[in-house]
Amino acid sequence: MTEFARSAGLAGPDAEARLRRRYAAERRFRFYGQAAIGAAILFLVFLIGSIVTQALPAFTQHKVAFDLQLDRAVVAPSGRAAPEDIRENVAGFYRLVREDLVERFPEGAGDASDRVELYSLATRLAVLPVAHDVARDPSMIGQTRRFWIALSDDLDLYLKGLVTRENVMTLGPVITVEVGRGDDSVVLTVAEAAAERIRANAPWSEPDRFLDGDPTVLIQAGDVVLKALELDGPEVKAEVLTGDLAAPNALASSPLTVRTIQTPETDRNVTDRQIAWTLALKSDGRIERRLNTALTSNADSTYPEIAGVFAALVGSLFTMLITASLAVPIGIMAAVYLEEFAPKTRMTDVIEVSINNLAAVPSIVYGLLGAAVFLNFFGLPRSAPFVGGLVLALMTLPTVIIAARAALKAVPPSIRDAALGVGASKTQAVFHHALPLAAPGIMTGAIIGLARALGETAPLLLIGMVAFVAEAPSGPTDEATVLPVLIYKWSTGAERAWEPATAAAIIILLIFMVFMNAVAVLLRRRFERRW
Amino acid sequence: MGWLAFTVLAAAGLTAFLVGRGAGDALAADSSARMNSQPNYHGYYVAMWTVVPAAASILAYAIFGEGFVRSVLASELPDGFDSLNAFERTQYLDRAAAALRLPTTGQPLFDAVVARYGELRGAVKLAFLLAAAALAALGFVLSRRRIAADFRARLNVEGGIQAALFVSAAIAIATTVGIVVSLLYESFQFFTRVSLFDFLFGLEWNAQTNTDFGAVPLFFGTFAISLIAMAVAAPIGLYAAIYLSEYASPRMRGWVKPVLEVLAGIPTVVYGFFAILVVAPLVRSAALWINGLPFTPPELLAAQPASALAAGLVMGVMIIPFVSSLSDDVINAVPQTLRDGAYAMGATKSETVKQVVLPAALPGVIAALLLAVSRAIGETMIVTMAAGQRAQISVDPTSDITTITAQIVSLLTGDSEFDNSKTLSAFALGFVLFLVTLCFNLIALRVVQRYREKYD
Numbered sequence: 001m002t003e004f005a006r007s008a009g010l011a012g013p014d015a016e017a018r019l020r021r022r023y024a025a026e027r028r029f030r031f032y033g034q035a036a037i038g039a040a041i042l043f044l045v046f047l048i049g050s051i052v053t054q055a056l057p058a059f060t061q062h063k064v065a066f067d068l069q070l071d072r073a074v075v076a077p078s079g080r081a082a083p084e085d086i087r088e089n090v091a092g093f094y095r096l097v098r099e100d101l102v103e104r105f106p107e108g109a110g111d112a113s114d115r116v117e118l119y120s121l122a123t124r125l126a127v128l129p130v131a132h133d134v135a136r137d138p139s140m141i142g143q144t145r146r147f148w149i150a151l152s153d154d155l156d157l158y159l160k161g162l163v164t165r166e167n168v169m170t171l172g173p174v175i176t177v178e179v180g181r182g183d184d185s186v187v188l189t190v191a192e193a194a195a196e197r198i199r200a201n202a203p204w205s206e207p208d209r210f211l212d213g214d215p216t217v218l219i220q221a222g223d224v225v226l227k228a229l230e231l232d233g234p235e236v237k238a239e240v241l242t243g244d245l246a247a248p249n250a251l252a253s254s255p256l257t258v259r260t261i262q263t264p265e266t267d268r269n270v271t272d273r274q275i276a277w278t279l280a281l282k283s284d285g286r287i288e289r290r291l292n293t294a295l296t297s298n299a300d301s302t303y304p305e306i307a308g309v310f311a312a313l314v315g316s317l318f319t320m321l322i323t324a325s326l327a328v329p330i331g332i333m334a335a336v337y338l339e340e341f342a343p344k345t346r347m348t349d350v351i352e353v354s355i356n357n358l359a360a361v362p363s364i365v366y367g368l369l370g371a372a373v374f375l376n377f378f379g380l381p382r383s384a385p386f387v388g389g390l391v392l393a394l395m396t397l398p399t400v401i402i403a404a405r406a407a408l409k410a411v412p413p414s415i416r417d418a419a420l421g422v423g424a425s426k427t428q429a430v431f432h433h434a435l436p437l438a439a440p441g442i443m444t445g446a447i448i449g450l451a452r453a454l455g456e457t458a459p460l461l462l463i464g465m466v467a468f469v470a471e472a473p474s475g476p477t478d479e480a481t482v483l484p485v486l487i488y489k490w491s492t493g494a495e496r497a498w499e500p501a502t503a504a505a506i507i508i509l510l511i512f513m514v515f516m517n518a519v520a521v522l523l524r525r526r527f528e529r530r531w
Numbered sequence: 532m533g534w535l536a537f538t539v540l541a542a543a544g545l546t547a548f549l550v551g552r553g554a555g556d557a558l559a560a561d562s563s564a565r566m567n568s569q570p571n572y573h574g575y576y577v578a579m580w581t582v583v584p585a586a587a588s589i590l591a592y593a594i595f596g597e598g599f600v601r602s603v604l605a606s607e608l609p610d611g612f613d614s615l616n617a618f619e620r621t622q623y624l625d626r627a628a629a630a631l632r633l634p635t636t637g638q639p640l641f642d643a644v645v646a647r648y649g650e651l652r653g654a655v656k657l658a659f660l661l662a663a664a665a666l667a668a669l670g671f672v673l674s675r676r677r678i679a680a681d682f683r684a685r686l687n688v689e690g691g692i693q694a695a696l697f698v699s700a701a702i703a704i705a706t707t708v709g710i711v712v713s714l715l716y717e718s719f720q721f722f723t724r725v726s727l728f729d730f731l732f733g734l735e736w737n738a739q740t741n742t743d744f745g746a747v748p749l750f751f752g753t754f755a756i757s758l759i760a761m762a763v764a765a766p767i768g769l770y771a772a773i774y775l776s777e778y779a780s781p782r783m784r785g786w787v788k789p790v791l792e793v794l795a796g797i798p799t800v801v802y803g804f805f806a807i808l809v810v811a812p813l814v815r816s817a818a819l820w821i822n823g824l825p826f827t828p829p830e831l832l833a834a835q836p837a838s839a840l841a842a843g844l845v846m847g848v849m850i851i852p853f854v855s856s857l858s859d860d861v862i863n864a865v866p867q868t869l870r871d872g873a874y875a876m877g878a879t880k881s882e883t884v885k886q887v888v889l890p891a892a893l894p895g896v897i898a899a900l901l902l903a904v905s906r907a908i909g910e911t912m913i914v915t916m917a918a919g920q921r922a923q924i925s926v927d928p929t930s931d932i933t934t935i936t937a938q939i940v941s942l943l944t945g946d947s948e949f950d951n952s953k954t955l956s957a958f959a960l961g962f963v964l965f966l967v968t969l970c971f972n973l974i975a976l977r978v979v980q981r982y983r984e985k986y987d
Contacts, residue, residue, distance in 0.1 A: 022879055029881035033774025036767045037787055040855075043848045044794055050809050051801070330699045337696035351700050353973075354707040360902065360972040361965065362909020364936050365710060367943075368961040372713035376949050379598050394706050401703065427689040455798025458911035458936070462943045484800045491804045491916060499808065506801050517796065 055503035061292035061305065062156045063148040064122060064281055068096045068130070070141045075134060086135040093127040093134075097149065105242055105277055117271060121278070123303045126150045150294065151287065153305040153497035154269040155278050159287070162496070163270060164263035167201055171256045174221065175234075179245055185229060186245060188219070188236045190256070195234045201260045208232065213264050216272050220257045223283045225276035228258075241276035269496070295504055299471050300486060304497035307490070309505050311472040315385055315465070315480030316454060322389020322476055323396060323453050328446045330393075331400025332435075335442075338401070339408040340430045359398035366395045367459030375463060382464035386476040391463060392453040399452070403445020407438040440527035444520045451516040455509065457484040483509045536589050540667075544582040547671050551577030554678045561680075568684035576677075576684040579691050580670035585663040592659035600651045607647065609640075616950065624648075714965055717949070717958030724952045730959060736922035736933075738942055741953050746960065748922040752932040756843045756914060757907040759928065763847025764903055768854025769896065775855070776862040777884055788856070795852035802845050803916030811841035811917055818929040833930035837919035840928040846913050853903045861895025861979075862888060864986050895982045898975040905971035909964060911936040935960045 009015060074092045076085070098119050102109045108118030130147045134140050150156070157163045171194040178187045190198075199207075204214045208231040217228040219236070224243030228236055265272050281287045298308030334355075342348040370391035374380045380387050411434045419429035460466075465481050466489060473480035481489075487509065490502040554577075555570025601624050605612075612620065627645050631652075635642045678684070722730070725744045733745015771791065775784050818834035821827055865888050873883040889896070919931025920941060942957040949955070 022882070026879045026881045029884070030774070030778060033770045033778055036770035037774055037791075039767055040771055040791055040794065040848075040851050041787075043851075044790065046809075047797070047802075047805050047848075051805065054808065330702060333696045333699035334703060337693075337700040341693055341696060342700070351703055353976075355703045356976055357969060357972050358703060358706060360905060360968065361710070362905075362911070362936065362968055364909065364911045364939055365714075365961055365965050365968075368939070368958060369706075369710050369713055371943060372717055372949075372958065373709055377713075378594055379601070397703065397706070425685065425689060427692055431692075451796070455796075455800070457798065457800040458915075458940060461940050466944055484798055487800050487804065488912065488916070491800075491807065502804055503808075506804060509798065510801070513796065513798070 051503050051506055054500055055507045056500075057157075057160045057162060058295065058500035058504035059292055060160075060289050061294065062151040062159050062287050063290050064151050065146050065148055065286040065288070066097055066100045066122075067144055067146050068093070068100060069144045070096070070134060072141050075131075076138070076141055081138075083135040083138060086138065087131050089131055090124060090127055093131050094122075094124050097122055097127055105280070107242060108273070108277070117273060118277065120152055121155065121274065121281075122149050123152055123305060125301065125303060126152075126306050128306070148288070148290070150305040151278070153303065153495060155274060156305060157497055158270050158275060159278065159282075159289070162500075163268055164261050166262065167260040169197060169201065169258050171197065171258060173255055177245065185237055185239050186226065188226075188238060189234050190236060192234050194256070195231065195236065198228065198236065198258055199231050201258065202228065202231065203260070203262075213266055215264055216261045216275075218259045218261065218272065218276065218279070220259070220276075220279055220283070222254045223280040225279050227272055227276070241273050242280050292504075295501070296508070300469060300481070300489075302468075304493070304495055304501050307501060309483060309486060309508055311469055312481050312483045312486040312505075313508075314472040315388075315469070316482040318385035318473060318476045318480065319388045319392060319460075319482055320450060320454060322386055323392040324446075324450055326389065326393035327396040327400050327449070327453075331397050331446065331449075332404050332442055334397070335401045335404030335408060336430060336435065339405050340434065341426070355398050355401055359402060363395055363456055364458040364462070366391050367462030369394070370459060370463045381477055381479075383467045383469070383479040383481070384477050385465075385473060385480045385482075387463050388460050388465050388480075388482065389476065391459050392456060395456065395459065396449040396453045399449035400442075400446050403449065404438070404442040407441025407445065408434060410441060411437045437529070440523050440529075444524045444528075447516050447520040447523070451513050451520070454516070455484055455513060457488055460485050461488070483512075533593075536663075540582055540586055540589070543585070543667055543671075544578045547581035547674075548574040548578040550671075550675065551575070551678060554675065555684070558678070558680050565680065567681050568686075572684040572688050573678050573682070575688045577671060577674045579688060580674035581667050582670075583691075584670050585667035588659055588663040588666055592656065592663075596655055596659060597652075600648070600655050603651055604644070604648055608644070710965065714958055714962040717955050718962045721952060721955035721959045724955070730956075734924070736938070738938065738953050738956050741951060744952065744956050746935075746963070748924050749933060749935045749938055749960065750963075751924045752839070752914075752918070752922070753908055753934040753936070755926075755928070755932060756839055756846065756918060756934055757904055759840060759843025760846040760850060760907045760910075761900070761904060763844055764850040764854050764907075765900060767847075768851045768899075768903070769858055771851070772855045772858035772862055773884055773889075776859050777880060777888070788859075791852045791855055794849065795856075797849075799849065799910060799912040800916075802849050803912040806841050806845040806913055806917035807837070810845050811837055814838050814841045814844075814929060833925070833927050835919060835929060835931040837917055837931045838929045839918055839925075839932040842914045842916075842918035843928070845917065846907055846910055849910070849913065850903045850906050853906055854899055857899030857902060858892075858896050861892045861899065861982065864895070864983070865891045866986060892982075894978050898978040898982070901971050901975040901978075905968045905975070908971075909936065909968050911940060915940045935964050939964075 072081075074095055075089055077092075080086075080089065098115075101118055101121060102115075105118060108114050126149050130149065133147070151159070154163065172191055174188045174190055176189040178189075198217065198219075202210075202215070202217050204210055210217070210227075210229045218241070219226045219228055219238060222243070224245060225241045226238035226243075227241050228238050230237040261272075261275070278287065294306050294308050296308060297310050298306055299311035300309075301307040338348065338351065338355075342351075370387060374387050374390060375382060415433050415437065416429045419433045420426070424432065460482060465485050467479060467481065469479050469481050483505065487502055487505050490498050490505060493502075552570045552574030555566070555568075555573035558573075559566050559570055604624065604627075605620060608620075612623075615623065623644075627641070627648050630636065630641070630645045631649050635645070730744050730746055732747060733743065734747050735743035735745045736748050737743040771787075775787060779787065815834050815836055815838065818832040818838075822829050822831050822834060869887050869891055870883055873887045878886070914934045915937045918933060918937060920933050920937065921931050922933050922938070923930070925932060939957045939960050942953055942960075
């Protein structure tokens with residue numbers, strides 16, 4: 001045997017080497033397979049992970065407390081005192097907010113550019129919730145009440161650490177403060193070691209001197225915020241950004257917080273002064289990080305800090321209602337016809353081929369169909385959930401039909417034969433026996449098809465559902481947008497704050513899709529029967 | 532209006548059903564009569580004839596009513612309006628329709644148009660509603676009169692049900708016909724303005740300015756991005772399918788397959804966001820790094836913020852599950868006897884796969900790849916968001932590029948009038964897209980069917 005094997009080349013060193021090569025090839029092949037699956041799963045984890053980490057900051061929001069004196073002349077002047085007028089009176093409430101800001105930071109009341117800088121701490125439209133609260137309870141008018149208003153998106157991002165890298169250190173208190181050495185700057189004297197640390201952390205282009213375009217070094221003590229300009233031994237020359245140095249124990253008693261803001265002022269959307277004001281408000285206890293309720297309760301807005309997905313959710317709901325109420329019954333009926341009644345004719349063949357093909361037609365083609373037929377030919381309204389629902393129903397129909405046919409096919413013929421045997425008509429056998437048994441499978445397929453329709457964007461762009469809609473639609477023929485289209489719109493937004501907002505909207509969309517798919521899986525697990 | 536009509540119809544149907552069944556019950560109680568059908572079927576019969584014609588009338592109003600009102604109104608407009616083109620006239624009527632709910636403007640002509648609009652609308656609505664009511668009454672009376680002991684109510688109702696089932700199935704055909712006709716019609720309009728030859732072979736695409744309609748850059752962009760996507764999806768999807776069907780334990784299959792399916796279930800707009808957020812910057816910095824290498828020219832790669840590579844890579848990830856689940860099916864359909872034969876000859880598992888299973892499954896695998904390509908060609912959101920908008924032919928994968936689908940979106944987003952080449956060109960592009968994907972789908976479906984028959 002071994003003799004034969006050797007002479008045939010099936011044993012010996014050559015053969016062993018060959019075998020080793022073959023086994024190595026086997027292991028390689030196996031590894032490629034594992035690597036492919038690993039790569040696919042890694043992509044998925046990376047995708048979900050990066051979206052979740054992007055989204056997390058958007059679920060909270062910094063809000064500023066304003067003590068607004070609700071002066072009747074401003075918020076409800078005579079002739080415009082009805083609750084509806086108060087609700088709309090953005091200008092009046094914003095004026096109160098501006099007055100409160102100027103009162104707190106008199107240095108921002110200078111010229112027009114100063115005021116713009118200060119007022120952009122809060123967006124004009126951010127006062128809307130306040131207006132609504134007051135309109136609901138007009139007895140507040142005349143009193144002073146504390147309201148929490150969204151901080152502007154850029155400063156919100158700054159506080160979340162998303163605008164710039166920042167080094168923060170805490171040093172001992174100042175030894176002496178000297179105001180006005182010829183100009184409006186101040187000179188602080190700090191401990192030798194503290195000055196050394198400030199110097200080490202100030203990555204300026206010229207040592208010991210701040211030049212425009214350098215990272216900013218802010219020194220904060222209580223609610224006084226200074227910007228370091230020059231370092232000289234233990235002396236720090238600085239510009240006062242906010243805070244009253246004359247106030248007793250303004251600087252001397254509190255420890256210093258020194259922040260090096262790595263991104264130079266010219267490269268970011270928030271100025272040093274705005275940061276200083278924000279820090280001062282924060283040390284007042286007037287800024288809090290709260291749950292971002294605007295995200296789920298507001299409609300779309302041009303300002304990210306007050307934009308929400310609510311209107312788009314309602315639009316999606318109406319669209320899905322139309323889609324479901326058309327695609328599911330029609331799909332089931334078509335499947336019943338094809339599976340149970342259709343004679344084998346050319347007509348049924350044509351229907352089959354077109355259904356199979358429609359299931360693979362790109363979704364954007366359905367959008368073209370909707371634009372040409374529903375909008376142009378029938379003259380239906382643009383941007384309406386009704387039209388969107390129609391288009392998505394046509395798109396979902398083949399999926400539902402295919403799923404329903406598979407479910408009907410799985411019901412064994414013996415069930416129908418038994419029904420026919422005891423005298424049921426064909427229609428009775430199908431509707432009383434086959435269809436109920438196929439129902440779980442049909443519903444599973446229908447829900448999966450609807451979940452896909454819920455995430456569909458492209459066809460809806462073509463029928464105008466991308467228009468800006470400021471309030472939730474009250475019916476399927478009103479102008480509306482849907483969640484995936486809102487995500488698309490937000491993702492094209494120029495401001496940095498749209499990124500987390502988009503990711504958060506994606507998370508909300510995914511939650512709905514996961515929910516629908518979970519229901520489908522549950523239905524399948526619970527009710528599916530195998531014969 | 533919609534809900535009211537629905538409620539009234541439902542109530543009428545219920546009443547008709549109760550009346551019909553009551554009549555049937557009365558007949559059944561009369562022991563001398565031998566009923567052909569159950570009393571319930573008499574009820575269904577009467578309800579069917581009461582509701583269906585009336586519902587059809589209301590549906591006709593919903594679809595054609597407004598258009599009819601507008602065409603009458605347009606024909607009544609004074610001569611001065613003849614100078615307006617179709618789109619301007621539509622806009623004028625839109626404004627009039629919106630003004631119906633507002634106080635009068637004080638412009639006598641416009642107010643007169645608005646008032647007449649309201650009048651016509653009311654009259655047409657009333658006419659259709661009266662027609663619906665008359666049809667319902669007529670249907671009710673006639674069907675009620677037919678009820679008798681030997682009346683075949685069940686057969687009639689079942690005939691109605693089957694007709695409804697057939698109509699539902701025929702909607703699939705209607706959709707296909709609707710797609711083909713609308714695309715053909717609008718494309719035809721387009722080709723009366725731009726020659727087919729220029730469209731198919733022109734190298735310049737500037738549709739936004741209504742000037743150049745040479746679609747070759749778009750075809751190229753679609754091809755290039757699909758190629759990149761397939762370069763990602765084909766190997767990963769195929770190897771994953773082979774591993775799952777030949778090596779993996781049932782338990783591993785049980786959880787890996789659903790995880791891969793999740794990739795197919797994520798909305799494409801999410802992939803698009805991922806592409807611009809993560810992948811495009813990565814591609815750009817990689818391209819910049821290559822440009823900065825000592826032995827490469829500094830301008831080697833375009834390194835655009837939006838790039839074909841970013842869109843293609845992400846799209847490739849998206850279509851992995853299409854490749855893997857279809858290939859998995861066809862590989863599983865290869866009979867076990869073929870594998871056993873190879874093992875008996877001493878082949879290792881990988882040799883069996885490479886030399887026996889894959890050649891046997893080849894047609895099915897090719898079909899799976901074709902379907903995946905068709906998916907890639909038709910994919911819209913990823914390329915719209917991450918590939919850029921510049922129509923150019925460039926072999927540099929880091930340059931921005933545009934595709935058929937992305938152009939359709941950018942041409943038809945916003946207000947679209949149907950009488951300029953810009954809008955119509957979107958339909959010509961859509962027609963090309965439809966034809967190409969149709970060919971791929973039909974070939975793939977045919978191949979899969981043949982393949983199934985071979986091993987069943």
